[in-house]
Amino acid sequence: MVLAPLIAAFKIEWGIYLSSTCRLDTKEKEVVLTFDDGPENENLPELLDLLDKKGVKSTFFFIGKYIVENKEMVARTDLAGHNIGIHTYTHAPMLPFYSVKRLAHEIYLTKHLIKSIINKDVTMFRPPFGVTNPNIAYVVYRTKLKSIGWNIRSFDTVSNSDEKVVARISKRLKAGSIILLHSNIKGAATLAGKVIDEVRGKGYKIVNL
Numbered sequence: 536m537v538l539a540p541l542i543a544a545f546k547i548e549w550g551i552y553l554s555s556t557c558r559l560d561t562k563e564k565e566v567v568l569t570f571d572d573g574p575e576n577e578n579l580p581e582l583l584d585l586l587d588k589k590g591v592k593s594t595f596f597f598i599g600k601y602i603v604e605n606k607e608m609v610a611r612t613d614l615a616g617h618n619i620g621i622h623t624y625t626h627a628p629m630l631p632f633y634s635v636k637r638l639a640h641e642i643y644l645t646k647h648l649i650k651s652i653i654n655k656d657v658t659m660f661r662p663p664f665g666v667t668n669p670n671i672a673y674v675v676y677r678t679k680l681k682s683i684g685w686n687i688r689s690f691d692t693v694s695n696s697d698e699k700v701v702a703r704i705s706k707r708l709k710a711g712s713i714i715l716l717h718s719n720i721k722g723a724a725t726l727a728g729k730v731i732d733e734v735r736g737k738g739y740k741i742v743n744l
């Protein structure tokens with residue numbers, strides 16, 4: 536079973552190396568929407584408008600290198616009352632294989648960037664690709680961040696049908712679900728609107744972390 540540790544590292548809910556919050560500790564019909572991979576200025580403005588219109592507060596996990604080019608979007612997201620968390624600086628595919636030093640640099644750089652814009656200390660981290668390993672666990676522990684996972688993956692980045700994404704989420708809804716969506720995809724606002732309507736239609740309240 537040589538593969539077992541490798542697979543375990545990729546399954547965030549199992550919490551093998553790093554315990555991540557993957558659901559709210561509640562029996563109430565409450566769920567959380569989270570949006571990864573921003574900020575950018577093509578899809579995020581429309582998404583923020585939509586969330587505002589629907590009266591929904593969410594958590595956004597931003598990537599450092601995109602923050603540099605879209606500082607005003609970080610400020611706007613914060614001003615709208617959403618949470619901002621760290622999603623590393625580069626989101627590089629090789630990130631799970633980075634050294635502790637390199638991972639710490641990714642996190643500190645992003646943390647300082649966010650603080651320089653919104654003057655708040657970021658407390659939440661989401662591991663790119665949901666991958667955790669001993670190095671990532673160590674850095675998250677040392678930087679006193681709280682790792683946030685999910686228990687409903689929407690597959691919004693690979694699906695070409697909003698209806699399929701909504702149906703997938705709908706089928707998996709439970710008290711305290713944390714739903715993973717992306718803020719940087721075309722039609723992010725339209726999809727979010729459909730998800731919100733579906734979730735509320737099933738009697739769930741959307742809360743924030």
Ligand SMILES: [Zn+2]
Nearest residue numbers: 571572663664
């Ligand atoms: Zn990501």
